[in-house]
Amino acid sequence: MDVSIKNITDLQEEIARMRVIELRQGEELAKRFNSPSAIFASLMSLLNSGNRGDSGDHPGIFNQDFFGLLSRIVLPVTLNKTLFKRSNFLVKTLVGLVSQKASNYISGDAIHGLWDKVKSVVHSVITSKPETSSKKSMPNVPPPVVM
Numbered sequence: 001m002d003v004s005i006k007n008i009t010d011l012q013e014e015i016a017r018m019r020v021i022e023l024r025q026g027e028e029l030a031k032r033f034n035s036p037s038a039i040f041a042s043l044m045s046l047l048n049s050g051n052r053g054d055s056g057d058h059p060g061i062f063n064q065d066f067f068g069l070l071s072r073i074v075l076p077v078t079l080n081k082t083l084f085k086r087s088n089f090l091v092k093t094l095v096g097l098v099s100q101k102a103s104n105y106i107s108g109d110a111i112h113g114l115w116d117k118v119k120s121v122v123h124s125v126i127t128s129k130p131e132t133s134s135k136k137s138m139p140n141v142p143p144p145v146v147m
Contacts, residue, residue, distance in 0.1 A: 071106040075099040 005011050033039050076099040080092050
């Protein structure tokens with residue numbers, strides 16, 4: 001909306017147009033919040049914003065399993081208390097925001113898959129331990145020739 005204002009009348013017209021837009025938006029907001037049930041419905045739509053698409057990509061806060069809900073609280077607190085202990089407010093806020101987004105991807109299946117991978121790696125490291133000989137033998141050198 002590039003409006004070129006070249007004189008005072010153009011400025012006054014633009015101010016009047018903006019006031020009309022402000023009044024319309026105010027009326028729409030008043031309609032949305034005119035009763036307690038409308039306010040409650042608005043809050044619930046904000047909380048369940050991920051549930052609209054039923055695609056399952058980004059579930060809302062109430063459609064997560066136990067690990068997802070737990071990671072919303074435990075992950076930022078743990079990171080801020082350990083790795084980012086002496087960081088400033090902005091870094092801790094960013095950690096909180098990123099961990100909130102990451103908690104959507106943490107589920108019981110993801111934890112179970114990660115645990116299985118760790119177990120298989122540890123099992124392969126333990127079983128493929130090379131055997132070392134305690135006796136050090138001489139390399140293949142022919143015996144000395146005596147004359």
